[in-house]
Amino acid sequence: MDWLAFLGTQGAQQDEAQAVHFPNDSAQHQAFDSGVTITPLTHLGLIKLQGEETVPFLQGQLSSDVKKLSSPGWQFSSYSTPKGRMLASFIVLRDGDEALLQLPTPLQPAIQKRLTMFIMRSKTKATDANAELVALGLAGPKAAGLVSSLLGADALDADKTAARIAGGWAIRLPGERFQLIVDAATAQALWTQCLAQGAVPAATRVWTLGDIRAGTPWVLPATQEEFVPQMANMELIGAVSFQKGCYPGQEIVARTQYLGKLKRRTFRVRASAPMAAGEPVFSPEMNGQASGMVAMATPLADGSWEALVVVQMSSVEHGLHLQAPDGPTLECLTLPYPVVEEAQA
Numbered sequence: 001m002d003w004l005a006f007l008g009t010q011g012a013q014q015d016e017a018q019a020v021h022f023p024n025d026s027a028q029h030q031a032f033d034s035g036v037t038i039t040p041l042t043h044l045g046l047i048k049l050q051g052e053e054t055v056p057f058l059q060g061q062l063s064s065d066v067k068k069l070s071s072p073g074w075q076f077s078s079y080s081t082p083k084g085r086m087l088a089s090f091i092v093l094r095d096g097d098e099a100l101l102q103l104p105t106p107l108q109p110a111i112q113k114r115l116t117m118f119i120m121r122s123k124t125k126a127t128d129a130n131a132e133l134v135a136l137g138l139a140g141p142k143a144a145g146l147v148s149s150l151l152g153a154d155a156l157d158a159d160k161t162a163a164r165i166a167g168g169w170a171i172r173l174p175g176e177r178f179q180l181i182v183d184a185a186t187a188q189a190l191w192t193q194c195l196a197q198g199a200v201p202a203a204t205r206v207w208t209l210g211d212i213r214a215g216t217p218w219v220l221p222a223t224q225e226e227f228v229p230q231m232a233n234m235e236l237i238g239a240v241s242f243q244k245g246c247y248p249g250q251e252i253v254a255r256t257q258y259l260g261k262l263k264r265r266t267f268r269v270r271a272s273a274p275m276a277a278g279e280p281v282f283s284p285e286m287n288g289q290a291s292g293m294v295a296m297a298t299p300l301a302d303g304s305w306e307a308l309v310v311v312q313m314s315s316v317e318h319g320l321h322l323q324a325p326d327g328p329t330l331e332c333l334t335l336p337y338p339v340v341e342e343a344q345a
Contacts, residue, residue, distance in 0.1 A: 003187060006191075007020065007040055007042075011023060011201065012040065012201070014042060017043065017105075017106065018043050018105045018106075019043045019203070019204035020042050020203055020204050021205075022203050028202040030200075030301075031200035031202065032139055032140050032209065032210070033140070034142075035141070035142050036141075036143045036198065036200070037138070037143075037199060037202035037206055037207075038136060038191065038200070038201055038202065039201075039204065039206060040136060040137075041134075041135035041137050041204075041207065042134075043104060043204045044103065044104060045102070045103060045105040045107075045108035045130055046100050046102055046130055046181070047100070047111070047112050048129035048133075049098070049099045049125065049127075050098050050125055051097060051123045051124035051125055052097050052123050054097050054099050054124040055094065055097070055099070056122070057119060057122045057124045058092070058099060059244065060245070060246065061115065061248065062078065062090070062247060063078045063079070063080065063229055063240045064077035064078075064092065064240065067244075068241075069092070069094040070162075071094055071095055071096050072093065072162040073162050074091055074093040074094070074161055074162045075091075076092075076234065076237050077089070077091075077092045077239050078090065078229045078239055078240070079248070080228070080247075080248050081249060083252060084229075084250075084251075085224075085225040085226065085249070086219050086226075086228070086229060086232065086234075087107075087111065087225065088103050088104075088219050088224075089103065089218050089232070090102060091171075093162060093171060093181065095164070095169065102135065102181075103219075104219070106220075107221065107224070108130075132183060133168060133183060133184075135179050135181045136179065136182070136194075137178070138177065138178045138180070138194070138199065139202070139207060139210045140176060142198070143178055146194060146197055147170065147178050150193060155170060156171075165180070166182075166186060167182035167183045167185070167187075168181045168182035168183060168186065169182070173214070174237075174336065175210050175213055175336065205299060208296065208298040209306060212297075212298060212306050213268070213336070214336060215233060215236075215266065215268065215335040215337060217232050217233070217266055217296055217308045220296060222277040223277055223296075227264075228249075228252060228256055228262075230253070230262050230265075231262070231265065231266065231310050232310060233337075235257070236337050236338075237337070240253065263312055264312055264313065265310070265313050265339050266295060266310050267309055267310075267316060267332055268306065268333045268334065269306070269307050269331060269332055269333060270306050270330070270331045271304065271305050271322055271329065272303070272304055272328060273328035274297075274299070274305055275294050275305045276294060277294055277297060279322060279323055280293055280294075280322075280323060281293055281294060281309050281311050281315075281320050281321070281322060282322075282324060282327065283315030283316075283318050283320055283321065283325075284318050284325065285315060286312070286325075291312045292311030292312060292315070293309065293310060295310050296308050307330075309330065
């Protein structure tokens with residue numbers, strides 16, 4: 001049975017954006033807060049690069065230092081235009097001369113095609129890995145215990161962020177979360193084992209809440225070419241290296257960092273009204289002009305919404321509003337890392 005057909009037998013429904021939904025929303029959020037959830041990450045696609053020059057090729061295209069990755073190892077990264085505007089953000093998983101780039105599914109075809117254009121004579125090849133690999137997300141305070149039970153206590157200990165497992169790899173993410181990237185047959189077996197040990201099937205929106213609370217935004221179709229990496233806090237989560245060589249947009253990224261030209265940052269907010277990526281955010285001191293936009297958002301079980309917004313740093317103390325200067329109020333919440341403000345011009 002293929003992976004999507006299997007998920008259908010488990011009560012999963014998939015929408016046009018390839019997000020997954022399960023019934024009983026309140027149980028999912030309760031497990032996320034106090035137990036463990038398991039989510040099929042169908043909203044994220046995988047590009048595989050293979051060949052002896054995979055690492056040098058990615059080093060010249062992405063913002064992170066791929067050469068410093070252990071094998072196996074992972075890091076956040078981004079891919080920009082020559083003007084420094086992000087076309088995509090990634091999780092990069094490296095294992096020897098092989099690498100996986102994970103990014104939102106709607107962006108994968110165009111980004112894979114663009115990367116392929118620049119491979120030219122490099123000894124690497126980019127292919128769609130979604131036919132052979134799937135990703136499962138485990139989240140919640142009991143996720144680490146479940147992963148240890150499944151994989152062994154030492155598989156992802158304090159010094160490891162990635163490990164080879166039967167059928168693929170496991171990675172440890174910020175915020176009590178893990179990914180298992182494996183072939184479909186292994187995924188079905190792991191799914192059954194996780195449910196037997198108390199994991200609750202959870203929708204894409206619950207996993208997205210983990211991304212938001214961890215302060216790790218994804219570039220989405222509505223936000224492509226809107227942000228330089230630092231606006232999305234990319235260097236704060238290890239997605240930008242300022243010591244490596246050139247890559248598209250590197251000059252703009254470096255100038256933003258060292259000349260103090262950064263005026264926008266990513267903040268976590270909550271609202272009583274629905275929010276969507278790309279919607280404008282306003283603040284009183286901006287005289288009717290938008291201060292920024294929503295980067296990503298998701299609903300909670302109580303009807304409220306959480307989001308990451310990219311806005312003028314000066315706007316935060318004056319208050320933020322959704323869609324209009326007098327729109328719904330956005331309450332600023334904490335992130336797990338300090339938002340550096342010394343770079344403000």
